[in-house]
Amino acid sequence: MITIKNLQLNLPGFSLGPLSLEVDNGAFFTLMGPTGSGKTLLLEILAGLTRPHAGEICFAGKTVTRAQPEKRNIGLVYQDHALFPHLTVLDNITYGQRYHFQDRAKGLAFARDLMDMLGLTPLTKRRPATLSGGEKQRVALARALACKPSLMLLDEPLSSLDPQFREGLRKNLKELHRGTGTTFFMVTHDFVDALALADSAAVIRKGRIEQCGPTLDIFHRPATTFIADFVGMKNILAAEYANGLCNLDRPGSCPASLPARDTPDGKGFTALRPEDLHVSLNGGFPGHWVSLPGTVLSISRQGFSWLATVQCNGMDFVARLEHRLVLENTMDEGSSVTLGFDPASAHHIPGDRG
Amino acid sequence: MESPSREHPHGRGTLDALRRFPGLFFHGWLFCSAGLVLLFIFGPLAKTIFSPTWEVFAETLRDPDVLSSIWLSISTSGMAALIALVLGTPLAYILARKQFRGKRLVESLIDLPIMIPHPVVGIVLLSIAGRNHPIGAFLSSLGIKLMGTTTGIVAVLLFVGMPFYVNTVKAGMESVSPRLEKVSRSLGAGPGATFFRVTIPLSWRYLLVGMIMCMARGISEFGAIVIVAYHPMVAPVLMYERFTAYGLKYSQPVAVILILVSMFFFLFLRGISQVRGKTS
Known part of the structure; x- marks a missing residue:
């Protein structure tokens, strides 16, 4: 369970919160909002990359508000993939495993399973620059999941993709969520993604949550104009x-x-x-x-x-x-x-x- | 796709010629100026390289004073570049990644050694290293002397070369997306591991180019060195001495050797820095 309590961050020209939110364990949660509403900021606060000014964040009952990102056991996937350009596909995917697996071979086997699942095995030795947008995003997903995170943070993972890849990646996301049982927290400005993937969602606007609940509820009974x-x-x-x-x-x-x-x-x-x-x-x-x-x-x-x-x-x-x-x-x-x-x-x- | 001029077919001949005219003019200006600049650089250099007779050149090559001065020039500036690598890289990283109050001030402070007249650099370093200054007293208690020593030369070269190193590396590290570092942190790597596993592998070329710049600046230094250490003699000081004592004819061969040695060395380093190999 992820609990966010009275979270607040004030930047010049923008303030986030106060904001409270709860996400169930193993849920596929979507945070929706237009550009500039503070979605990515909230994601980076959850990742520990930005410190909030006030409030509390708990992962599974443990307060992590001040914890460093590397101590949070999260996976982070950005819209622009952010693959390490100097490493091969396999080295990208296994990048973080030395911090999470005692047994190297076990980690490698897990990484290979993920690659099989996402159809990345033929690309093992390729470098990111030679991959298509969809392939890059699947590598980014595998890289995050290879460390067995307890929370996946996805920043508009679909919006940089061409429409023909988007459907495929949606399917991948759904399968990975089911297969790993990890909590997925996805940020998007596209309601279609939320409808296709998420069971619960929240809408953020100007740094505040406007509505939160089951995705279909928001779709059928929006609370505000x-x-x-x-x-x-x-x-x-x-x-x-x-x-x-x-x-x-x-x-x-x-x-x-x-x-x-x-x-x-x-x-x-x-x-x-x-x-x-x-x-x-x-x-x-x-x-x-x-x-x-x-x-x-x-x-x-x-x-x-x-x-x-x-x-x-x-x-x-x-x-x-x-x-x-x-x-x-x-x-x-x-x-x-x-x-x-x-x-x-x-x-x-x-x-x-x- | 049709070109725009096809869509407006009227008056094509003359209009096109007129349209092309500023283009011709622009390209003429482009290539003429570039040629002039190249001539300005290569003319005097060629004159220097080709004017000494072979006998004088060979004689100079056998002169131990010349060889040791050239070696001293290269080794001291190389040492300064290495120190810049160790001490300047963290500063460049901080400037590339962190926003803080007074950052502009720090940045212009770093550029300052480029602007200060070179003799002033020497004078400032000497005055700090003097017995009357606490830093100088501390250094001399450690047995470190700047006046007339190799240490002094390295200190001077580090001072004048550091801005080139820091600015180059800062630009290189800014070109590495902060998101890559963020992802690395999320995957469990601490800030240090992230720096050495992501930032450095993606910006090492800039580190190398920064060192080349710092070293190049060091090899050419005269004004500051001549104040701190006339002896041991670096190549530019030796050239100056030969020029004042014996005239142009005897200073030029030294210059030729220095130019050739530095040119090959820098070509080699540039070559490494541009290899498009596995790590790119």
Whole structure:
């Protein structure tokens, strides 16, 4: 169990915390946040590379706040791999073993097992400069795991990789986590990584934890508008809640009144994913859905799908379009459409500041 | 990809010529200046090397005074470079890695020996090593004398050569990513092991180049040495003496030998420092 209590670090122009966090033994935990939110800083504090000004860190009940990095039994993997350029793949992987294994042969055997598992055996004698991004990152993982750490710290391990390698490495990470039973603490700015890998997560913003819990919980029930946007709820609308009903905050113009049973009365926000908003030329949505007449302002391509900005009663919605509508040229900018969504897909965030 | 000029086909002939003109001008300037500078360096050197007659040159080669002065020049500056390696490397590492109040001041302090007139360096060292100064008293109680000794020459050369060593090594260590050291620490290596297993293997070329710079500076030193130790005579002092006593004709062969010896030595060291072998 990793326990962080009231951790605090003040730098010129940035302050981290006070921040408290708990990660279960053997968990795959993700710390998410945008660039500059303090994720890497927190990682380096856990690694012992940066001293916090206040607070306490415990690994398995033992206080390590002031312990040197080499005494913490951690593995560290950076986004840019940070392989030792003067050593071969094997020498990189066995670099730290002399500090952790009494028996050299045992360590080497363990390293070879890891290399087999990650498909690195053919690269044994190669130097880092000759490896691809994915290979480098697998070597970095093997190097960290070869010392049997009790905690793996991963700093955006996937974001420097080309998309075709990313899926493979995700699989590797998952297998390694299952195979070793080590606690993984991963920092990322990409929510997709968290969804694919982590069972629990936290979102950090401007040095503070905004939400912490099971990954799916954060995905489905973001606590603030910032997190809602972060997890892909691109439509965030101010709303007024009263008697278990939600009124979108556009007095006189919005007919929609959504059931919002568990939301306390007062001001709040309604968040909707583009995937849950449907656009149609002639309505025809189920009766209990909310339908709003509107105009298409713009259509943009997002990889294999299209997003449309639709204006309804002066509010802009972003909706994912069905391929058919775009490919058959039936819808274009300026088209009059009907926007519909299932009220159950709306997520409600109480509080007036989000 | 098409080149940008293809996308704008109108007026290609004259426009292109005009566009090329500043390029021609620039390259002309580039190569002419470079040539002039090379000529300026090699002209006088070639004149020095080729002007002594073979007989005088051979005679100088047999002169034990000349040989011992050249050996003294090389050995003292080599000694200074070795001391710089041992004592200057930690300072360079600290400057490359640590941020602290007054770092700028320390850095400019290190550069100071480059700017001080060389005789002043000699005078300052002598005044410190004098009996009236506590450091001088301490040194003489240990039996160390700077005035007119090899020790004195090495001290002078270390003083003038240290900035070159420290600055070169600092730049080299800055080029090693701190993340590599962080990863090494995370893998269980302490700060010392990290320094010797990661930092040094990745920056040893700079250590060598720093030593070359320090030594080169030492071999060329005259002004500071002549104040601290006229005897034993290093090569530049011998040249000066021969020049004032016998004239140009007898000082030039000494210079030629020194130039040739240093050139081969430095070519050799540069060669080692640039080997792209297994460790790169």
